[in-house]
Amino acid sequence: MSEMTTEILEQNLSKIVLVRLKGGKSLRGKLKGFDQHLNLVLEETEDTTSVENQKKLGLIIVRGDNVVLISPPPR
Amino acid sequence: MSEMTTEILEQNLSKIVLVRLKGGKSLRGKLKGFDQHLNLVLEETEDTTSVENQKKLGLIIVRGDNVVLISPPPR
Amino acid sequence: MSEMTTEILEQNLSKIVLVRLKGGKSLRGKLKGFDQHLNLVLEETEDTTSVENQKKLGLIIVRGDNVVLISPPPR
Amino acid sequence: MSEMTTEILEQNLSKIVLVRLKGGKSLRGKLKGFDQHLNLVLEETEDTTSVENQKKLGLIIVRGDNVVLISPPPR
Amino acid sequence: MSEMTTEILEQNLSKIVLVRLKGGKSLRGKLKGFDQHLNLVLEETEDTTSVENQKKLGLIIVRGDNVVLISPPPR
């Protein structure tokens, strides 16, 4: 993982990030932790795949190999 | 695996967790064990993929590479 | 593989286990051997994917990377 | 690969085995060789995927990562 | 990663690149960082998969194993 990736993730700890997963699932949650495989810990997570039917998932661990992209919120 | 992931999983040993697998399967069971690949041991597991047709699986070993996300229950 | 996984598999040697594979196949057979990749040796195996059409497979070697979950029988 | 897997494969050298591959292909052939990745050498192989249309493949090398299960013939 | 790949990516830092991902998604964004796995940091990113419906993603981290190809803009 590049230093820049680590830096961006560290700057966004405790902030809301959007995460797209393989298979099309989208998540929105507060970034609480991560490692070099992009395994993520998210808090107050919502499954935002379906606009009409957002499901609350709360605290979750995401296995990094499912991650396509991570997007911090616009500043 | 980040320390935080290990900590969260340890705090939830013997508690009910939800597990989403690649391919869409959902499981709910008591977390009895895990390792750094997210191989899991679950007890009193139910396959909750279909809301109408929940199947009891009892004690299971989940191979970690199938795991998308793990969600401890809300506190 | 966690010690607990090894322990559970060792306790179930020569007992019937259920195995779900990627792609949806289900197997039921007597666990005769395993390794840390979850490569399995099963005996008297039946392919239980289709309830109406269970096929006898006898002794088989399962390549571990196909395994989703392993379920010992209820005690 | 567990010792038992090696043993079973060694005992079945020059015997007919059934091999299921990812993607649903089934092969039947005489096991001539194998390695720890389950790369296989089969002789007098037939593609038995379609019951009506079995194709002769003769001598083949199977790349192990395609293997789902290997089944020696009933004794 | 070949030296040439590193060189091309370095020459295009802070320039717009097109990125195609597995599964068909297309992104266009300013390249801010990368590593040897082709993990990417993009800024002012747009999801250009659908010509009619381009979505702004802003700053994103792309996990390298999803990347099919990266295309710097024509000079």
Next chain:
Amino acid sequence: MSEMTTEILEQNLSKIVLVRLKGGKSLRGKLKGFDQHLNLVLEETEDTTSVENQKKLGLIIVRGDNVVLISPPPR
């Protein structure tokens, strides 16, 4: 790769082999080279996937992870 695999491939250098790839593509070409990942160099290759529409590919390099099976011609 087992010694037998290497031996079979060496014996078939400069001979026609059939190669099945993941995704269903079939190739027929003269084996000019290989390595332990089953990366292959084939010459005078034809894409024989469609019986009616065989395409000439000439000299090709096949990335080994796409290979399902390799079949030397009957002797």
Next chain:
Amino acid sequence: MSEMTTEILEQNLSKIVLVRLKGGKSLRGKLKGFDQHLNLVLEETEDTTSVENQKKLGLIIVRGDNVVLISPPPR
């Protein structure tokens, strides 16, 4: 990667090659660089997947794990 593969690729530097990718995409471009994972740098690349609708991609980096086969032009 076998020496022969390296040799063929080196002999084709600055020549047009055809590249087939997983998922069915076809590319045609001038080979400018490669490494042992078959990561490629292509110049003046065209996406030739659709015969009627060839798209110019220009300079691209292809992540090697997407490559199925590489074909130098007939001599």
